[in-house]
Amino acid sequence: MVAVTERHKDLVAELLSLVNDRERETCRSIVAVLLELGYLPRRDKVRGHVLSFRSPTTGQTIAKIGTLPGTDRATSYAIKFYACKAPPPKFVSAVTVAVEESSRQHPCVGCGVCGAAADVRGYRCPLPTGEEFVRCGAYVVKIPDLRREDVADFGGLLREQHEYFLSRIR
DSSP: OOOOOHHHHHHHHHHHHHSOHHHHHHHHHHHHHHHHTTOEEEEOSSSSEEEEEEOTTTOOEEEEEEEOTTSTTOEEEEEOOTTOSSOOHHHHHHHHHHHHHTTTOSBOOOOSTTOGGGTOOSEEEEOTTSOEEEEOTTSOEEOTTOOGGGHHHHHHHHHHHHHHHHHHHO
């Protein structure tokens, strides 16, 4: 079990103080799952207040949560879930949005970060043309409009991805 220090607790408390009231409980629930799995927060050097959650055991960042300037303190959630077998539609569509917004940047090139050797290979995204785009698994995917009722799905994806990370170091 990874020890959560006072510094980590302070980072989380600061984030929760910046999150708007209607999203605070959702954010708190997701952070609790991340800490339970051993992912520790680290402040990103970006505008706004964003925490990356990284595991000292796996060496992987699994999620980023934060508030960005000009968003009325709305919370931004991003997650890695490329190893998950059957993500809910909301999360699958988030991959499609990410691919479209980035003009198909970050294609999978088999670098091995996400397990190309194990045939996991990033996020699979069907395009309107009928072809499939495989987005690099090294990047988190922003999940828009995350609601309280999505927390169980979010937590399930975190757990499944975490198990995959653990399987890669055993």
